Amino acid sequence: MYDVAIIGAGVIGCAVARELSRYDVKVVLLEKDTDIANGTTKANSAIVHGGYDAKPGSLKARFNVEGNAMFDKLCKELDVPFQRIGSLVLAFDHEDMEAIQELYERGLINGVPNMEILDREQVLALEPNLSKHVEGALHAPSAGIVGPWELAIAMAENAIENGVELKLESKVTKIEKLETGYQIFTDKGKVEATYVINCAGLYADEVHNMVAEPSFRIIPRRGQYNVFDRSVGDFVQKVIFQCPTKKGKGVLITPTVHGNLIVGPDAEELDCKESMETTMEGLGFIREQGRKSTENVPAHAIITAFAGLRATPSTGDFIIEEVTGSNGFIDVAGIESPGLTAAPAIAIYVLELLKNSGAMLQEKASFHPIRRKAIRFMELTDEEKAELIQKDPRFGKIICRCESITEGEIVDIIRRKAGALTVDGVKRRARPGTGRCQGGFCGPRVMEILARELEINITEVLKDRSGSYILTGPTKIDTEIEESFGAVAAAKEQ
Ligand SMILES: Cc1cc2nc3c(=O)[nH]c(=O)nc-3n(C[C@H](O)[C@H](O)[C@H](O)COP(=O)(O)OP(=O)(O)OC[C@H]3O[C@@H](n4cnc5c(N)ncnc54)[C@H](O)[C@@H]3O)c2cc1C
Incomplete structure (x- = not known):
């Protein structure tokens, strides 16, 4: 029997897992x-x-500010890319100036440090590429940018190093109450736990409904983005927001921690919790809207687009509480924006709820907060590079030409705890495929490395989710590949 089962390994579940691994x-x-x-x-x-x-x-306000303050230490311990570059909310007319004044006052109440309202000249001095129609801006120097999946992966890896067990491809399908605790049915068998933390994101309402009457709904709200090549990554230096109006929050322009630029998102309520596709209308909208902040959005440098789904709660705020009538079952639901920022602070609060529910949390002396640094070959000195290649010649072989990622780095991130198992898993951890060619060159090589390291046939390599096979048949006469397709087909027929 486990003491605690966490359902969902997004940034929230991973933050809770890492926090619990101290005990x-x-x-x-x-x-x-x-x-x-x-x-x-x-x-x-x-x-x-x-x-x-x-x-x-609101819980959003509290955990946003508390979470923000935790990022420097957390990202240093876990070797996660994070830059406190600050943000600007742009105002274009008198009404916007009033709105940013309101945001400033709200920020003061929420405890946001060092904010200031800038005039037009100050804004353009900081960001010369912005529209000359700007009137002023709210500057929040404490805002930053982070690698979101890197953060979750790093927290999971550190949690596992400190004793947490991770079970992938284990969808929770049913939960039964026991005299003490819960029996959790997954599509890979049952587990029992005294306490359950529901961090199931878009599906948190469905998981809640497995133990209690429905009390909230999660509404998927899609947001689409364009990603720009690193050649224009310094087009702006800070996170550039537009002023929220009755018509919406506007789109943002920001550098990413990897040196790209992104523009987005729009907001579209959907019925389906899996609709991650981008649309002509959505991308057209963000490009049009982005031009309000700068007439010169460098559209020639767009390399790809993506969409994400907000888990919008019907209640309007984060839902973080023990479920009435289900002792020891804690919902962490409706974690839409600023959930990424709030994650580390939410995790600490969840532990308080667990203690209130009777959990005995004894700190363990063996907890180790530091994660081994990822190897980033191109950031090394020439001497360090030569030494590494001497030790392991795979660091001398470039696999991703756009991002200059070596075979050695890819092997390392596959072999780590919570290592990569899919092509997108490799991409998120070491970045091959994120550059201008979007994996056109390195994709097949990453597949070969994955097949070799995971000891599977190359036809079994997944792009991302279960069933997302990449190879559907031989592309040229190659006896070895043909034989492996034959073997897979024969296995499927049996
Ligand atoms: C467009 C957009 C922009 C955003 N921008 C920001 C931002 O700039 N800053 C910020 O702070 N926040 C931002 N957010 C919010 C932030 O991304 C989320 O708050 C955060 O990622 C939520 O993490 P999570 O772990 O709750 O959910 P998820 O990452 O969705 O994780 C939930 C996990 O639960 C798993 N799961 C679901 N059902 C089951 C089940 N039955 N059994 C087992 N596992 C299950 C899922 O597979 C998933 O891995 C944004 C969100 C969107 C969509």
Whole structure:
């Protein structure tokens, strides 16, 4: 029997797992997908928000500001890319100036540090590429940018190093109450746990309904983005927001921690919790809307687009509480933006709820907060590179030409705890396929490395989710490949 079962390995589940791994408790992290961070955590704006936006007194406001303050230490311990670059909310007329004044005052109540309202000249001095029609801006220097999936993966890896068990492809389908605790049915068998933390993102309402009457709904709200090549990554230096109006929040322009630029998102309520496709209308809207901030959006440098789904709660605020009538079952639901920012603070609060529910949390002396640094070959000195290649010649072989990623780095991230199992898993951890060619060159080589390291046939390599095979048949006469297709076909027929 586990002490705690966490359902969902997005940034919230992974933050809770890592926080729990400080204590002497037996924890399992159950994830329905083939990888961690494969839900909303992989597709968002990647901003560590300042915290002036959320309504004072809300859980969003509290955990945004508390979470933001935790990022420097957390990202240093876990070797996660994070830059506190600050944000600007642009105002274009008198009405907008009033709105940013309101945001400023809300920020003061929420405890956001060092905000200031800038005039036109100050804004353009900081960001010369912005529209000359700008009137002023709210500057929040505490805002930043982070690698969102890197954060979740790093927290999971550190949690596993400290004793947490991760079970992938384990979708929770049913939960029964026991005299003490819960029996959790997954499509890979049953587990029992005294306490359950529901971090199931878009599906948190369905998981809640497995133990209690429905009390909230999660509404999927899609947001689409364009990603720009690194050649224009310094087009702006800060996160550039537009002023929220009655018509919407506007779109943002921001550099990413990997040196790209992103523009987005729109907001579209949907019925389906899996609709991750981008649309002509959505992308057209964000491009048009982006031009309000700068007439010169460098559209020639767009390399790809993506969409993410917000888990919008019907209640309007994060739902983080023990479920009435289900002792020890804690919902962490409706974690839409600023959920990424809030994640580390939410995890600490969840532990308080667990203690209130009777959990005995004894700190363990063996907890180790530091994650081994990822090897980033191109960031090494020439001497360090030569030494590494001497030790392992795979560091001398470039696999991704756009991002200059070596075979050695890819092997390392496959072999780590919570390592990559799919092509997209490799991409999220080491970045091959994120450059201008979008994997056109390195994709097949990454597949070969995955097949070799995981000891599977190349035809079994997945792009991402279960069933997402890439190879459907031989592309040229190659006896070895033909034989392997023959073997797979024969196995399927049996
Ligand atoms: C367009 C957009 C922009 C955003 N921008 C920002 C931003 O800039 N800054 C910010 O702070 N926040 C932002 N957010 C919000 C942030 O991305 C989310 O709050 C955060 O990723 C939520 O993490 P999560 O772990 O709750 O959900 P997820 O990442 O969705 O994780 C939930 C996990 O549960 C698993 N799961 C579901 N059902 C089951 C089941 N039955 N059994 C087992 N596993 C299950 C899923 O597979 C998934 O892996 C944005 C969100 C969107 C969509």
